[in-house]
Amino acid sequence: MKYEIWHSESESSYTLLPAGGRSAEHLMEADARVICIVEAETFAEALQKRNDFLGWGEYKAHGLVFD
Numbered sequence: 824m825k826y827e828i829w830h831s832e833s834e835s836s837y838t839l840l841p842a843g844g845r846s847a848e849h850l851m852e853a854d855a856r857v858i859c860i861v862e863a864e865t866f867a868e869a870l871q872k873r874n875d876f877l878g879w880g881e882y883k884a885h886g887l888v889f890d
Contacts, residue, residue, distance in 0.1 A: 825862050826869040828876060831855040839873050 825842035831852040840847055842860055859876050861871035871882040 824864070824869075825860055826866075826873075827857045828859040828861065828873050829855045830858045837873070837877065839869060 826837040827840050827842045828874070829840060829851060830836070831838075831854055833854050835851050836846075836852075836855075848855075848860060859873075861869055861876070861879040864873055867882065867884065874880060874882045
């Protein structure tokens, strides 16, 4: 599955969403843009790839399991 990493400069925020789904776009700031697309088997893998792209280190779930 493909996931998009969105970035809003005005909010200094990053959001990870399934690619192609536009249901959450209306919740983001007007300046939010896709900055990277990753492919992953699971949401946790997508989160790790997001962290790798942004240089955030190892992804650690905080009690929530998405897979």
